[in-house]
Amino acid sequence: MRLAADDVTRSLLASWRLLTADARTLPDLDLSRDGFWRSYLALILTIPSMIPVLAAERTLAGLSNSGGLFDAPGLLAAVVTAEMLAVLTVPALLVGIAPNLVHNPRFTGFIIIWNWSAILSAALMAVPATVFALGWSNPGIATFQALAFATIVLRLRYCVARAAFGPESGVAGAIACASLLADYAVIQTFGLAWF
Numbered sequence: 001m002r003l004a005a006d007d008v009t010r011s012l013l014a015s016w017r018l019l020t021a022d023a024r025t026l027p028d029l030d031l032s033r034d035g036f037w038r039s040y041l042a043l044i045l046t047i048p049s050m051i052p053v054l055a056a057e058r059t060l061a062g063l064s065n066s067g068g069l070f071d072a073p074g075l076l077a078a079v080v081t082a083e084m085l086a087v088l089t090v091p092a093l094l095v096g097i098a099p100n101l102v103h104n105p106r107f108t109g110f111i112i113i114w115n116w117s118a119i120l121s122a123a124l125m126a127v128p129a130t131v132f133a134l135g136w137s138n139p140g141i142a143t144f145q146a147l148a149f150a151t152i153v154l155r156l157r158y159c160v161a162r163a164a165f166g167p168e169s170g171v172a173g174a175i176a177c178a179s180l181l182a183d184y185a186v187i188q189t190f191g192l193a194w195f
Contacts, residue, residue, distance in 0.1 A: 008042065015117040018159040019152070029116065031109050039115035046083055046119055049126035054079045055133035056142070057192060065133060078190040087118040089182040090157075090175060110164035117160045121153045154180060 007030065014028035030038065055065045057075055070076055091111055094101055101107045128145035131137050137145065157179045162172035186192075 007038065008045070011039075011042070011116045012119060015113065015120050015156075015160075018113070018117065018163055019156050020159075029109075029112055031112055035112055036108055039112040042119060043084070043087060043115060046087070046122040049119075049122035050079055050083050052126040052130040052133055053083070056129040059133055059135075060139070078192060082186050082190045082192055083122060085186045086121075086183050087115065089186065090114070090179045093178060093182065094175070106165050110161065113160045113164050114157075117156050121156060124149045124153055124156075 011029050017028075029035065051069065054069055054076060057079055058065055058069065058072065061072075061075065063072060063075075091114060094107070125146065128137075128142055128149050131145060132139070132142035154176055158172050158176035161175035165171050165175075
């Protein structure tokens with residue numbers, strides 16, 4: 001199983017168009033069993049967005065970024081783990097709350113869409129991290145910028161849940177709020193200041 005460039009482009013474009021609450025983009029995603037596993041493989045595309053977050057965390061910790069980003073292995077492990085947990089926590093929470101949900105074909109679609117949108121979410125949150133790590137903003141402005149981008153991510157997650165489960169189910173808002181709480185719990189668990 002591999003990721004083809006056209007699959008990646010089509011899936012990321014469909015995820016981006018979900019921001020407009022356009023559920024018609026779902027057929028652009030591969031909602032098959034192979035598509036399910038490919039969506040997990042696609043999470044490696046979040047790695048580039050971890051670099052600015054790591055640089056921002058190093059800056060906040062008082063470490064220099066010019067000497068090398070990877071000389072604090074504990075911080076590196078915390079950022080990578082937190083990024084992955086930010087993606088995996090909500091689906092795991094849904095399975096824990098409603099185990100029968102895994103047999104629902106809409107849940108499989110949700111996981112696929114959620115994973116692809118996680119790449120966009122990570123890229124969006126990397127923007128204010130990059131600005132801060134480069135020294136173009138102070139911590140106060142960076143916090144405001146991060147909150148603005150987090151609002152866009154929250155909207156994306158709401159649209160993902162709404163597209164996957166349908167507007168009539170009414171669970172989209174609950175899933176978006178749960179993702180916000182899960183992200184906060186991950187940040188607090190790893191003692192990270194960014195995200």
